[in-house]
Amino acid sequence: MDLVEVEGWTLDQRRAVSPQLRAILRSRIIRNDLRPMSRLSEPEIAKEYGVSRQPVREAFITLMNEGLVEVRPQRGTYVCKIDYNAVLNARFVREAVEADIARKLASEGHDHLIRDLRAQLTLQRDVSKDSPERFMELDERFHMTLAQGAGVAKSWGFLEGIKSQMDRVRFITFEEFPIAKLIDQHERIVDFIEQKAVSGAEDAMRAHLREILNSLPRVQDLYPDYFENSHGLSGEKKSQHQEERP
Amino acid sequence: MDLVEVEGWTLDQRRAVSPQLRAILRSRIIRNDLRPMSRLSEPEIAKEYGVSRQPVREAFITLMNEGLVEVRPQRGTYVCKIDYNAVLNARFVREAVEADIARKLASEGHDHLIRDLRAQLTLQRDVSKDSPERFMELDERFHMTLAQGAGVAKSWGFLEGIKSQMDRVRFITFEEFPIAKLIDQHERIVDFIEQKAVSGAEDAMRAHLREILNSLPRVQDLYPDYFENSHGLSGEKKSQHQEERP
DNA sequence: ACTTGCCTACTTCCATACAAGTCAACAGAA
DNA sequence: TTCTGTTGACTTGTATGGAAGTAGGCAAGT
Numbered sequence: 001m002d003l004v005e006v007e008g009w010t011l012d013q014r015r016a017v018s019p020q021l022r023a024i025l026r027s028r029i030i031r032n033d034l035r036p037m038s039r040l041s042e043p044e045i046a047k048e049y050g051v052s053r054q055p056v057r058e059a060f061i062t063l064m065n066e067g068l069v070e071v072r073p074q075r076g077t078y079v080c081k082i083d084y085n086a087v088l089n090a091r092f093v094r095e096a097v098e099a100d101i102a103r104k105l106a107s108e109g110h111d112h113l114i115r116d117l118r119a120q121l122t123l124q125r126d127v128s129k130d131s132p133e134r135f136m137e138l139d140e141r142f143h144m145t146l147a148q149g150a151g152v153a154k155s156w157g158f159l160e161g162i163k164s165q166m167d168r169v170r171f172i173t174f175e176e177f178p179i180a181k182l183i184d185q186h187e188r189i190v191d192f193i194e195q196k197a198v199s200g201a202e203d204a205m206r207a208h209l210r211e212i213l214n215s216l217p218r219v220q221d222l223y224p225d226y227f228e229n230s231h232g233l234s235g236e237k238k239s240q241h242q243e244e245r246p
Numbered sequence: 247m248d249l250v251e252v253e254g255w256t257l258d259q260r261r262a263v264s265p266q267l268r269a270i271l272r273s274r275i276i277r278n279d280l281r282p283m284s285r286l287s288e289p290e291i292a293k294e295y296g297v298s299r300q301p302v303r304e305a306f307i308t309l310m311n312e313g314l315v316e317v318r319p320q321r322g323t324y325v326c327k328i329d330y331n332a333v334l335n336a337r338f339v340r341e342a343v344e345a346d347i348a349r350k351l352a353s354e355g356h357d358h359l360i361r362d363l364r365a366q367l368t369l370q371r372d373v374s375k376d377s378p379e380r381f382m383e384l385d386e387r388f389h390m391t392l393a394q395g396a397g398v399a400k401s402w403g404f405l406e407g408i409k410s411q412m413d414r415v416r417f418i419t420f421e422e423f424p425i426a427k428l429i430d431q432h433e434r435i436v437d438f439i440e441q442k443a444v445s446g447a448e449d450a451m452r453a454h455l456r457e458i459l460n461s462l463p464r465v466q467d468l469y470p471d472y473f474e475n476s477h478g479l480s481g482e483k484k485s486q487h488q489e490e491r492p
Numbered sequence: 493a494c495t496t497g498c499c500t501a502c503t504t505c506c507a508t509a510c511a512a513g514t515c516a517a518c519a520g521a522a
Numbered sequence: 523t524t525c526t527g528t529t530g531a532c533t534t535g536t537a538t539g540g541a542a543g544t545a546g547g548c549a550a551g552t
Contacts, residue, residue: 016319016535018307042504052537054300057504061264061304062311073262074504074543089400093343100342154335158408262505288534298507303534320513320534 004050007033011049018055021045022062029068029079030164032171036081036226040069066161081228082168084220087212090165095209097155098143099202104150106193106201113149117190120145124183132174136167142186166212169219172226176215185211250296253279257295264301267291268308275314275325276410278417282327282472286315312407327474328414330466333458336411341455343401344389345448350396352439352447359395363436366391370429378420382413388432412458415465418472422461431457 004011009024011017025045028034040060042053049056060077063069067086071077105113120142128135147156170177185208192201220227250257255270257263271291274280286306288299295302306323309315313332317323351359366388374381386409393402416423431454438447466473 018535041502053504054536054538058304058307058535060504061307065308065311071504072544074502075545076503083400086400089398089404092346092398093339093401093404096342096346097339100338100345152335152338154329154332155339158335158339162404264505287532299534300506300508304505306534317534318514320532321515322533 006048011051013051016055017049017051018058021049021051021055021059025059026063026066026068026164029063030167030171032168034079036079038079040077040079042077066164068164082226083165083228084216085228086165087169087216090162091209091212093162094159094166095206097159098146098209099205101146101150101152101155102189102193102201102205103198104152105146106196106198109196110149110193113145114190114194116145117142117193121183121187121190124186128179128183132177132179135179136170139182139186146189169212169216172223173215173219176219176222178211182208182211252294257297259297263295263297264304267295267297267301267305271305272309272312272314272410275309276413276417278414280325282325284325286323286325288323312410314410328411328472329474330462331474332411333415333462336408337455337458339408340405340412341452343405344392344455345451347392347396347398347401348435348439348447348451349444350398351392352442352444355442356395356439359391360436360440362391363388363439367429367433367436370432374425374429378423378425381425382416385428385432392435415458415462418469419461419465422465422468424457428454428457 004013007028009028011020011024025034025040034040042056042060046053046056060069060071064071067083068080069077070080120138124135124138124142127138144153144156147153185204188204189201189208192204250259253274255274257266257270271280271286280286288302288306292299292302306315306317310317313329314326315323316326366384370381370384370388373384390399390402393399431450434450435447435454438450
């Protein structure tokens with residue numbers, strides 16, 4: 001067969017490999033399988049997946065545009081550290097957009113949508129205990145459903161690149177994120193939407209999306225090497241480039 | 247010299263050409279120099295700029311990710327039509343984000359910023375009569391200044407790809423957009439921020455960013471071939487692929 | 493000890509060749 | 523006339539070799 005499997009990810013050589021590599025590498029970065037500041041050499045990854053360097057290179061270009069890798073010409077390609085300030089800005093954008101989505105939903109009628117969301121809530125409670133990773137998927141689905149319901153599905157698509165900045169933080173330390181509390185907040189949002197309480201829904205959504213602000217400083221304290229410290233201290237301390245892979 | 251000049255855009259072969267090509271082509275598409283549904287064959291553009299296919303190809307990939315071109319494997323690469331629904335969604339996102347920026351600015355103190363914005367306003371009035379294209383630049387600068395002032399400069403960066411969807415509409419028909427009115431709205435926003443009138447600033451910003459909704463239907467009526475009609479009518483009328491370049 | 497210059501082994505970037513799919517035109521048969 | 527199969531000139535996707543630049547090791551000179 002023309003299937004190559006590396007680290008649990010499969011690549012189908014019969015279809016275009018460049019977009020597949022892009023998705024695989026993005027996922028590996030967001031899930032912290034490829035760690036910040038680790039090298040991603042073109043020939044090495046090409047050999048790993050049994051393809052040429054060109055598709056790898058094209059995947060790198062896309063990841064660079066998303067701010068996930070940094071390619072320094074004639075020097076090497078590295079997984080970006082998490083930009084603390086970028087996370088804050090991404091969160092700001094998400095709060096603004098989803099607050100308006102919540103307002104829109106609460107000011108209209110959405111009986112079928114409410115039923116769907118309720119079902120998702122019970123599902124979230126069921127699986128969250130066992131697998132925080134599975135909860136991440138359901139969380140993603142929940143927020144996407146809200147966007148769809150508000151008739152702005154494409155807007156959610158716009159946020160995908162932004163959201164990846166926040167997701168990286170979550171994947172570093174699941175335990176820092178109070179999943180049960182997050183689900184309660186989800187339920188609160190749905191309640192307000194059902195009651196057509198516009199500003200209530202908005203406030204609940206904003207509170208929900210500010211939750212990461214509680215965890216973020218602790219995560220940075222635990223894993224300072226994973227972060228680009230450009231948040232408060234304007235003095236940029238350029239730390240050494242240190243290899244990650246042996 | 248190693249400079250190649252095509253259609254008023256210059257390309258410096260000594261520096262990396264791929265990002266330059268990306269910027270040039272993006273600008274040409276947004277400014278409607280390259281029209282919707284026109285072909286962009288890799289070898290043709292490569293020959294035009296005196297480079298190989300590879301950098302052209304890499305530029306295409308980036309443009310595809312931004313939704314500006316559509317590359318159909320083994321068939322060809324085409325400039326995307328303007329997706330009516332995508333424009334509406336982009337506008338929705340912008341309104342949400344910039345409304346929060348306006349709120350943030352109005353709730354804090356920004357004396358120096360106000361002076362800067364006032365200066366920009368007079369500049370806008372000066373040049374707008376002569377050159378609508380110049381006004382576009384100043385408009386961009388105005389909104390970016392607001393984002394910077396609110397301490398969320400990176401958020402504005404996130405919106406760039408989104409904004410391009412709206413800019414394409416503007417560049418098709420400058421005359422449809424009441425520039426004087428837009429400047430008045432700018433001034434209104436600055437006034438409210440200066441008075442620290444939070445909800446006033448928010449409302450003014452939202453009204454400003456809804457302005458495009460007045461022009462959009464007329465633009466689509468004037469140039470229906472430039473649009474992907476996926477807004478109201480769910481029936482997708484696939485029009486013929488028609489060549490643009492002779 | 494310290495600096496300077498070269499040399500080698502890397503890296504990304506670009507050019508070129510080949511592989512594979514698509515589409516239109518066209519020849520031939522019913 | 524109409525349908526069908528084939529050919530060939532396109533397209534983009536991938537592979538590979540070389541060009542240009544960088545970083546570090548090492549030897550020679552101060």
